Amino acid sequence: MAQFPIYRPRRLRRTEPLRRMVRETRLSADELIAPLFVVHGRGVRNEVASMPGVAQLSVDLLIKEVQELANVGVPAVLLFGIPANKDERGSEAYAADGIVQQAVRAIKDQRPEMVVITDVCLCEFTSHGHCGLVDKGEVLNDPSLELLAQSALSHAQAGADIVAPSDMMDGRVGAIRRALDGAGHSATPILSYAAKYASSFYGPFRDAAQSTPQFGDRRGYQMDPANAEEALREVELDIDEGADAVMVKPALPYLDIIRRVKERFNRPVAAYQVSGEYAMLKAAGKLGWLDEERAMLESLTGIKRAGADLIITYFAKTAATLLRRSG
Ligand code: PBG
Numbered sequence: 001m002a003q004f005p006i007y008r009p010r011r012l013r014r015t016e017p018l019r020r021m022v023r024e025t026r027l028s029a030d031e032l033i034a035p036l037f038v039v040h041g042r043g044v045r046n047e048v049a050s051m052p053g054v055a056q057l058s059v060d061l062l063i064k065e066v067q068e069l070a071n072v073g074v075p076a077v078l079l080f081g082i083p084a085n086k087d088e089r090g091s092e093a094y095a096a097d098g099i100v101q102q103a104v105r106a107i108k109d110q111r112p113e114m115v116v117i118t119d120v121c122l123c124e125f126t127s128h129g130h131c132g133l134v135d136k137g138e139v140l141n142d143p144s145l146e147l148l149a150q151s152a153l154s155h156a157q158a159g160a161d162i163v164a165p166s167d168m169m170d171g172r173v174g175a176i177r178r179a180l181d182g183a184g185h186s187a188t189p190i191l192s193y194a195a196k197y198a199s200s201f202y203g204p205f206r207d208a209a210q211s212t213p214q215f216g217d218r219r220g221y222q223m224d225p226a227n228a229e230e231a232l233r234e235v236e237l238d239i240d241e242g243a244d245a246v247m248v249k250p251a252l253p254y255l256d257i258i259r260r261v262k263e264r265f266n267r268p269v270a271a272y273q274v275s276g277e278y279a280m281l282k283a284a285g286k287l288g289w290l291d292e293e294r295a296m297l298e299s300l301t302g303i304k305r306a307g308a309d310l311i312i313t314y315f316a317k318t319a320a321t322l323l324r325r326s327g
Contacts, residue, residue: 025305027297029073029323033117033270034316037208038062038103039082050204051275052282054314056082059099059106066111072320076115078164078312079103080209083125089133090125094150101158108159117191118155120148120165120176129213131167131221139221144169149179156185164247166193168221174241189244191270195231195257198222201250201276208275231257235265243267245310250274252299255306262307271308273299278314293322 001007012022037056039046044058057065066077081100083092092098100118107116122144123131132144144167152163153176163180165172173192180188198219206212223230231254235246246265248258249272262269281299285292296315303311313319 025301027300027304027319027323029320030075031304031308031310032074032316032320033076033078033310033312034069034074035078035080035312035314036062036065037080037082038099040084040099048204048208050207050279051314052286053318054208054278056208059103062103063106063110066107066114069317069320070111070114072317072324074316074320076117076161077107078117078119079160080119081124082210086125086127088127090122090147093122093125094147094154096154096157098154101154104155104158104160115161116159117162117164118152118160120152120155120163121167122147122151123167123211123213124209128215129211130216131218132169137215141169141221142171145172145175148172149175152176152190153179153183153185156180156188157183160188162189162191162245164191164193166196166249168193168196168218168223170237171241173238173243177242190242191245191247192238192243193249193272194235194238194243194246195248195254195261196222197225197250197254199225199250199253199274199276201253201274203276204279205275225253228257228260232260232264235261239265239267245270247272247312248308250277251303251308251311252277255302258303258306258308262309268309269307270310270312271303271306273303273311273313273315275314293318297322 012018039056039058041058042060045061046056048054079100104116107114121131123129128134130139133140148167155163173190238246245268247270248254251271251273258271281295284290
């Protein structure tokens with residue numbers, strides 16, 4: 001290796017055109033996915049206090065948002081639904097006319113080219129707020145699979161392009177794959193939330209999706225933040241069960257996991273920059289403690305540099321707008 005003074009790394013950092021030429025990681029709108037929250041009603045826009053710029057939208061306003069996203073080049077959205085009624089079995093999660101199913105149909109009708117990904121989980125739809133069925137304070141695994149598979153199938157039937165199970169029950173990818181294939185949807189891909197950690201960074205999301213567990217927490221099914229080997233086992237299982245792409249979530253505190261998953265498996269890797277990551281940057285930006293725009297782009301670049309092929313982020317529209325401007 002050439003040593004100083006022969007080699008001077010600063011030579012190629014001297015001007016912006018030079019830096020641009022040797023830049024190793026380039027963000028693009030093509031890899032961004034915008035999460036959206038849909039509610040019943042018309043003309044409804046409920047701002048989420050802990051996530052400035054994010055709101056629960058009724059289908060009519062959701063369509064406008066999808067149009068704006070498409071206009072700045074964001075290719076995909078990830079849908080979450082807030083039901084009219086919650087019950088113990090999360091019935092609206094797999095109802096043919098549930099809020100998510102309605103939203104999927106409306107988007108595919110108005111903007112067929114927008115890739116619609118649906119979050120498959122029960123927690124927004126259950127009265128207890130857990131991601132599966134509950135009996136005597138226990139979140140049941142196998143009985144929940146049937147309902148998750150029904151939800152995924154109802155999303156595919158409504159026209160979803162990709163289904164994304166986020167519940168972390170064991171065996172759900174296989175159960176969903178079988179349900180889809182058995183009903184003629186063998187072409188619908190599964191993006192599994194494979195390494196999903198029990199994270200404090202989901203706090204603001206639970207305000208947005210009204211999905212806070214009514215008792216206990218999710219540590220009995222989501223992963224322990226201290227574990228990395230286990231994340232690789234989770235990813236391997238999901239791929240064996242038929243996952244087409246795998247996700248690591250959250251993103252910034254788990255960049256090592258993103259890197260290891262990317263190096264070990266030959267599947268597209270998605271990273272979810274979650275609500276708490278968004279809220280932190282927004283809050284510090286508002287206080288003038290950080291340059292929000294630069295911190296946002298730096299975080300997204302870091303996530304991509306770590307190995308993410310796709311990034312789910314509440315900054316999708318802002319980031320895509322900036323990337324478009326900077327060419
Ligand atoms: C549903 C789900 C959650 C998130 C995505 N899907 C919440 C949770 O597991 O508690 C979090 C997303 C975010 O924080 O932005 N299971």
